[in-house]
Amino acid sequence: xxxxxxxxxxxxxxxxxxxxxxxxxxxxxxxxxxxxxxxxxxxxxxxxxxxxxxxxxxxxxxxxxxxxxxxxxxxxxxxxxxxxxxxxxxxxxxxxxxxxxxxxxxxxxxxxxxxxxxxxxxxxxxxxxxxxxxxxxxxxxxxxxxxxxxxxxxxxxxxxxxxxxxxxxxxxxxxxxxxxxxxxxxxxxxxxxxxxxxxxxxxxxxxxxxxxxxxxxxxxxxxxxxxxxxxxxxxxxxxxxxxxxxxxxxxxxxxxxxxxx
Amino acid sequence: xxxxxxxxxxxxxxxxxxxxxxxxxxxxxxxxxxxxxxxxxxxxxxxxxxxxxxxxxxxxxxxxxxxxxxxxxxxxxxxxxxxxxxxxxxxxxxxxxxxxxxxxxxxxxxxxxxxxxxxxxxxxxxxxxxxxxxxxxxxxxxxxxxxxxxxxxxxxxxxxxxxxxxxxxxxxxxxxxxxxxxxxxxxxxxxxxxxxxxxxxxxxxxxxxxxxxxxxxxxxxxxxxxxxxxxxxxxxxxxxxxxxxxxxxxxxxxxxxxxxxxxxxxxxxxxxxxxxxxxxxxxxxxxxxxxxxxxxxxxxxxxxxxxxxxxxxxxxxxxxxxxxxxxxxxxxxxxxxxxxxxxxxxxxxxxxxxxxxx
Numbered sequence: 049x050x051x052x053x054x055x056x057x058x059x060x061x062x063x064x065x066x067x068x069x070x071x072x073x074x075x076x077x078x079x080x081x082x083x084x085x086x087x088x089x090x091x092x093x094x095x096x097x098x099x100x101x102x103x104x105x106x107x108x109x110x111x112x113x114x115x116x117x118x119x120x121x122x123x124x125x126x127x128x129x130x131x132x133x134x135x136x137x138x139x140x141x142x143x144x145x146x147x148x149x150x151x152x153x154x155x156x157x158x159x160x161x162x163x164x165x166x167x168x169x170x171x172x173x174x175x176x177x178x179x180x181x182x183x184x185x186x187x188x189x190x191x192x193x194x195x196x197x198x199x200x201x202x203x204x205x206x207x208x209x210x211x212x213x214x215x216x217x218x219x220x221x222x223x224x225x226x227x228x229x230x231x232x233x234x235x236x237x238x239x240x241x242x243x244x245x246x247x248x249x250x251x252x253x254x255x256x257x258x259x260x261x262x263x264x265x266x267x268x269x270x271x272x273x274x275x276x277x278x279x280x281x282x283x284x285x286x287x288x289x290x291x292x293x294x295x296x297x298x299x300x301x302x303x304x305x306x307x308x309x
Numbered sequence: 310x311x312x313x314x315x316x317x318x319x320x321x322x323x324x325x326x327x328x329x330x331x332x333x334x335x336x337x338x339x340x341x342x343x344x345x346x347x348x349x350x351x352x353x354x355x356x357x358x359x360x361x362x363x364x365x366x367x368x369x370x371x372x373x374x375x376x377x378x379x380x381x382x383x384x385x386x387x388x389x390x391x392x393x394x395x396x397x398x399x400x401x402x403x404x405x406x407x408x409x410x411x412x413x414x415x416x417x418x419x420x421x422x423x424x425x426x427x428x429x430x431x432x433x434x435x436x437x438x439x440x441x442x443x444x445x446x447x448x449x450x451x452x453x454x455x456x457x458x459x460x461x462x463x464x465x466x467x468x469x470x471x472x473x474x475x476x477x478x479x480x481x482x483x484x485x486x487x488x489x490x491x492x493x494x495x496x497x498x499x500x501x502x503x504x505x506x507x508x509x510x511x512x513x514x515x516x517x518x519x520x521x522x523x524x525x526x527x528x529x530x531x532x533x534x535x536x537x538x539x540x541x542x543x544x545x546x547x548x549x550x551x552x553x554x555x556x557x558x559x560x561x562x563x564x565x566x567x568x569x570x571x572x573x574x575x576x577x578x579x580x581x582x583x584x585x586x587x588x589x590x591x592x593x594x595x596x597x598x599x600x601x602x603x604x605x606x607x608x609x610x611x612x613x614x615x616x617x618x619x620x621x622x623x624x625x626x627x628x629x630x631x632x633x634x635x636x637x638x639x640x641x642x643x644x645x646x647x648x649x650x651x652x653x654x655x656x657x658x659x660x661x662x663x664x665x666x667x
Binding site: 096097098116117118119120121122124125126128131132133134135136137138139140141142144145146156159160172173174195 | 322323324325326409410411549550552553554556557559560561562563564565602606607608
């Protein structure tokens with residue numbers, strides 16, 4: 049389990065998150081959604097230990113502040129929004145950075161597997177810096193997957209924390225990446241993802257945390273959070289949620305009518 | 310260097326250059342051995358390494374003159390050249406990994422200048438130390454002071470140039486200029502108050518060459534240089550992670566703060582000791598790692614060791630050139646390395662014009 053309790057994050061005097069509580073279960077995709085600047089990325093950075101916070105974050109029952117960096121890295125991988133790279137590494141070398149135990153030849157077989165998983169077989173010899181933004185993002189995902197390849201180890205679930213994993217991707221690769229997250233959760237791992245696209249969220253997430261202005265408006269199954277009322281309040285615009293003919297829900301912004309402030 | 314990848318058979322995984330890098334380590338080891346022999350064989354006196362070796366093989370005693378030339382003049386110079394070259398190249402590679410950009414060189418960003426200030430302070434003010442401390446430190450006083458100077462400089466530089474885990478290249482270079490100016494002023498003030506004997510010592514030191522190499526100098530510098538370089542293998546994985554930024558490195562299990570502290574100490578120790586015994590020899594720290602990244606990639610697990618080998622070999626060759634070009638006089642080695650390094654630096658800038666926007 050991931051239990052983040054009473055998380056408050058301040059930048060200077062301004063509170064970006066107020067007393068937020070977030071729970072995520074292994075076997076599920078937990079999506080954090082909300083408007084720009086609502087604090088969703090900050091929440092992810094807090095629960096991964098990247099940003100200083102007040103409150104308590106327990107991962108698999110252990111307070112993350114008591115874990116060494118390499119102990120944390122053994123149970124969870126983090127995919128940032130964008131990753132600058134300062135030296136000309138090849139794609140294979142970037143993915144290898146994710147292999148935790150100091151890169152042994154025995155683990156190198158994971159590199160082509162991870163690249164195949166994100167659909168980049170044959171890209172291994174290319175220079176990372178020469179790839180498109182979307183390809184770079186998938187290389188980074190392959191690196192994070194290589195770090196925590198087995199979703200369950202020593203009967204403990206492992207975790208993927210993804211910060212807008214599909215924002216730079218076309219629709220085909222969006223579905224591919226979400227399917228990777230789905231498979232990871234289905235085989236026992238936990239996935240926590242900051243999402244921008246509400247349709248993809250409704251399609252893939254098991255649990256949605258809706259955040260607005262540093263507060264959680266609701267955390268529950270998508271059909272109870274992705275609703276006209278809650279979304280309209282969070283995003284301050286009129287939103288209508290519909291049901292697709294084949295499966296699941298989809299929504300459309302309602303003629304861009306801004307709600308009265 | 311491009312030819313190298315054609316000689317060496319392709320790795321099983323395309324894009325995996327670790328095989329190339331390992332082979333390169335072997336080649337560089339041989340190259341370092343060869344340049345050591347070259348450095349021993351060439352010199353102003355007619356003493357011949359080959360004759361000496363032949364005599365030794367036949368069981369003959371070496372003449373006193375040959376023995377002094379080979380073992381007390383050339384050998385310490387060779388050892389010191391290899392150590393200083395390795396120290397400067399590894400320092401460059403570690404600094405570049407730490408600052409995440411290929412232009413960080415101990416000479417360019419003021420770390421060498423800081424070491425120089427420490428050395429000057431030790432020479433000028435060393436006499437003011439309580440006798441007990443001065444005597445017990447002995448030959449080590451100057452290297453340790455230089456280590457202190459380069460450590461403080463590197464710390465200040467890192468503080469100024471890095472914000473929220475990101476280093477601005479422009480800020481780093483400008484901070485280096487500002488620090489160098491301040492250090493120059495302090496050094497000038499110290500030189501101003503120095504007496505005649507100290508000025509003589511300072512002048513010899515500032516010439517920046519391996520010419521004054523003696524066994525006592527080698528022994529004074531070797532411990533710090535070796536300590537600094539011994540830390541390098543433990544830094545390699547962390548510096549690799551740091552290439553993705555501090556946050557990503559932390560998520561990958563790198564203890565970032567400890568890595569930075571260790572890297573700064575290692576650079577300060579190796580650069581400080583090297584500068585203390587050889588003065589300022591520029592550009593080794595930028596040329597060597599850059600060539601190696603072109604040849605076999607930026608993976609620090611191989612880059613650091615290969616930098617040590619190539620740095621040692623390159624400085625020995627530069628020293629041989631400096632000894633022979635205008636023999637029997639000597640060209641200061643700093644002139645040789647700057648003649649190669651200056652244009653090289655410009656070439657990097659031309660190839661990667663966007664580098665300052667990083």
